[in-house]
Amino acid sequence: MSFRTPYKVLCVCLGNICRSPTAEVVLRHYCDSGQLNVIIDSAGTSNYHPGKAPDLRSQQHALKRGYDLSNLRARQLLISDFLDFDLILAMDSENYNNIQRLKKTAMTEYGVEKIRAEVALMSEHDTIYPKQAVPDPYYGDASDFERVLDQCESSSQAWVEVFQKAKSEVKGVV
Ligand code: 4NP
Numbered sequence: 001m002s003f004r005t006p007y008k009v010l011c012v013c014l015g016n017i018c019r020s021p022t023a024e025v026v027l028r029h030y031c032d033s034g035q036l037n038v039i040i041d042s043a044g045t046s047n048y049h050p051g052k053a054p055d056l057r058s059q060q061h062a063l064k065r066g067y068d069l070s071n072l073r074a075r076q077l078l079i080s081d082f083l084d085f086d087l088i089l090a091m092d093s094e095n096y097n098n099i100q101r102l103k104k105t106a107m108t109e110y111g112v113e114k115i116r117a118e119v120a121l122m123s124e125h126d127t128i129y130p131k132q133a134v135p136d137p138y139y140g141d142a143s144d145f146e147r148v149l150d151q152c153e154s155s156s157q158a159w160v161e162v163f164q165k166a167k168s169e170v171k172g173v174v
Contacts, residue, residue, distance in 0.1 A: 009040050034163070
């Protein structure tokens with residue numbers, strides 16, 4: 001992984017109103033705590049909820065742990081995101097496959113050499129939930145929203161370790 005700064009990460013789910021806004025704010029919290037220069041955004045593979053604030057249940061559960069999601073607004077993943085972001089994190093394998101499909105379109109549209117984004121699962125390095133989906137809580141209950149937060153916290157801490165290592169390797173070269 002090459003760690004240019006600011007490093008740019010995009011968290012992606014289906015609707016961009018439950019999982020990926022949660023992931024965005026939780027990952028930002030851990031990157032900031034680790035003094036990493038990382039810019040984080042989120043998007044959905046669908047265009048079901050453009051311009052909408054995160055689901056109130058996501059907002060309420062997140063706020064109980066100190067995460068404020070209220071200023072976020074949903075948007076759809078764009079092919080230009082593959083030019084701008086270094087890393088795109090999928091919440092589940094269906095999102096992952098859809099993101100990879102759109103990446104192919106971006107490659108055709110812009111040329112392979114212009115594409116910056118790597119695609120990975122949010123849980124890629126997670127030791128508690130290894131390579132597991134962050135389950136969609138939309139039709140679920142309170143425990144499903146808590147589970148999203150548990151997994152986002154665990155996976156974000158794992159990503160911060162990866163970023164710290166990549167940053168120290170860049171420093172080592174300079
Ligand atoms: P998300 O959850 O992908 O975590 O934002 C969903 C939000 C909305 C829908 C599905 C999942 N929906 O079908 O509208």
